[in-house]
Amino acid sequence: MYNDYYQLKENPFNATADPDFFFSSKTHSEAVANLIYGIEQRKGILVVTGEIGTGKTTLCRKIFKLSTKRIKFALILNPKCSELQLLQMIVHDLGIETKSKNKYSLVQALNEFLIAESSQGNNIVVVIDEAQHLSVKQLEQVRLLSNLETEKEKLLQIILVGQPELYDKLQLPALRQLRQRVAVHFHVQPLEKEDVRHYIHHRITKAVMDPHESRKVEFTENAIDRIYHYTKGSPRTINILCDRALLAGFVADTYSIDDEIIQNCAKEILYCEHH
Template sequence: MYEEFFNLTTKPFELVPNPEFLFLSKSHKKAITYLDYGIKERVGFILLTGEIGSGKTTILRNLIKGLGDRVVLSKVFNTRVTSEQLIAMVNEDFGLEVSGKDRLTLLRELNEFLIDQYARGNQPILIVDEAQNLSPDLLEEVRLLSNLETDRSKLLQIILVGQPELRKALHQPELKQLRQRIGISCHLKPLCLDETGNYIHHRLEVAGNRDAVELPPETIEIIYQFSRGIPRLINIIGDFLMISAFAEQTREISVDLVREVVGELEEDANYWGDEDVEEISSSRALSPKVAERLDRVEEALSVIVHGGAGDFIDKLISIEKHMGEIAGGIDARLTVIDSSVGSILREVKTLKDKTALLEKRVDIEPDKKRKGMLGWMSS
């Protein structure tokens, strides 16, 4: 629709997991290295987790694309099944006949198939996607499949792929044996702010024109704050921005345009849910420096409230210093943070007023004054 206007050969922000658009963030590079090592070394169990839209399927497709001819794959994507259905899907994807056969027959034929593949020098791999939906009983069933082995090596290599809930499920006491068999474990983390900008330009470049649009740093920061670094959400925002810019016949993505698109997306789709609205505006959505300064302010206040008065004035000075830095770095749109800063400023002012009042009214020796302030602070 808009490719010709932006001198692109294809749409840059489609949601299909196309390996050609794979962006190697630090986390993705690590995951690919681990997966490649695990497959080459024939590690029995490999675990890959990540949030929805973090790029798990894209990495898997890239992995499958690079596997040699000796690898024989079975991929299971429907995990809301019974034990018998699960084994039937594994066998069917390996090319075995499953119609009218019971569980024991399916297992026997799978074992015979794996032995035959081993004799041929092939490497059977089972990929179980959306594994967080498997019940503990089915996860145990998957573990039992890994018992198919010779004296020298496993007959079947298993890759479990799922959302972070999968890691929690694996910590159940009844899955201790499965947990102990996982030889490679990697988790895909969201992109950071810099990676978000690089990701957007990478996809534009793969699509034919890295400079198709102008993206000021402020626009990338808004995209990052809303998407939380999740590639799928970045793609959704990116596609809407391209359509909106095309409609206005402009190649400049303004801050106002990004705000408008993000606002409409959240209103229509509510990606994060009402319970997460406050989290979007939290310090985690800010730059690391601003978040660090807020932590320092909270720490200083804690010392004032719970510590001795000897550090009182020094902490007030520290707070004033960091508050000045924070005031210059916090986005006015983050109302939750604005409210927190205002509350801190009011508390600092109250404490300073109390200190000044005590210094005027209490006329005692310095050591007695300190003792009196300590008593006031603890009361």
């Protein structure tokens, strides 16, 4: 609605996990470096945790774009299923065709696929998002898949992405063997106060039709302070609040988003969240 008014080619604060809008804060840059290291060094199991809305899914999609053609990905978005169904989803997402759908046949087909890909110098990565929903049996299945290896390297890299409850679940005695196989664990932190200003500027700059346009929307320093106060640095909440603020600015016919606009929008959003 407000894109034409602000001379934007797209919504800068869309809630989707768009890697083109990835912001390299300190915590997100470190997460990328850790994941790329774990993948390239074929470390096996990698874990990424973070609170809701800290940008974990966007982070994974950024990894997909940064990686070379030698690295092939499978992305599992909804792991609320049985361990057999999880295995079927992984095999299907990797494009492996099997006549039989039982566990033995699927693992056999996956192993043959991984050996063939490895012989061509390819690296296979399975990313499981919302992994805090995985059951103990499913996580044990993940551990067994991580055992697929040659004498020299892991054939399959598995990235478990989830909320902090995932870390808590991995501490269970029944998952001791899996926990010992986690080579990289990175916890994504919310944005720091100074990052919020750069984050907002980064997203608007990405979305404007002409970066040199003098009528570009601006958030005042007091507005930035308010945004950090209300969002605690959560990228998703920042997006929701800034999107509402741009709409309010459009209605008020202003290119300057001040703290009053932010405060009013925050009240609306908080009201919606509590009712």
